[in-house]
Amino acid sequence: MARPKKQVEIETPAIGHNSQETDDQLIAENHKLEDELKAGMAKYTEWAKPRKERIEAIESEIRRRLIERNADSTRTDSGTAYFSDLLQTKIEDREVLFDFIADNWDSYGDQMLKIGAAVDAVRQYMSDHDGNPPPGLSVSFFRRLNIRRS
Numbered sequence: 703m704a705r706p707k708k709q710v711e712i713e714t715p716a717i718g719h720n721s722q723e724t725d726d727q728l729i730a731e732n733h734k735l736e737d738e739l740k741a742g743m744a745k746y747t748e749w750a751k752p753r754k755e756r757i758e759a760i761e762s763e764i765r766r767r768l769i770e771r772n773a774d775s776t777r778t779d780s781g782t783a784y785f786s787d788l789l790q791t792k793i794e795d796r797e798v799l800f801d802f803i804a805d806n807w808d809s810y811g812d813q814m815l816k817i818g819a820a821v822d823a824v825r826q827y828m829s830d831h832d833g834n835p836p837p838g839l840s841v842s843f844f845r846r847l848n849i850r851r852s
Contacts, residue, residue, distance in 0.1 A: 732849050 723731075764783045768776060775784035793799055803811035819839055827836050835841045 729849055733851060 721728075764776070768774070768783070768785065775782060803815050805811070819836070824835060824839065824841065828834060828841070
């Protein structure tokens with residue numbers, strides 16, 4: 703029989719212009735809640751460790767059995783375990799790859815090339831060009847609030 707779950711009540715005071723709490727009180731409460739979460743995560747990590755170790759052992763044994771049978775999968779009443787063959791890529795020579803993609807653009811080059819822009823380089827460009835991003839690139843910003851301990 704499952705034991706009843708303990709309900710934790712967290713009082714949610716008014717926030718905004720109706721709040722009577724000072725910035726210091728809000729920051730102190732933030733730290734207290736973060737400490738509680740950290741303690742809870744530590745307890746969870748301790749609880750989860752033997753379970754994760756057992757999962758690793760089970761996966762290792764199933765992997766061993768599949769390899770021994772020269773099989774890609776096993777289907778049981780409880781479920782199926784199977785291998786997935788994944789492809790990873792690494793650019794070894796950027797210039798050679800770009801030439802190849804340009805020469806084969808219509809056949810598959812346009813689908814092969816995925817480009818991202820390095821944030822630090824974009825910031826430097828924008829700093830040097832009155833806040834304008836490089837041609838062909840748009841940027842957006844968001845502001846994250848950080849609260850650190852004194």
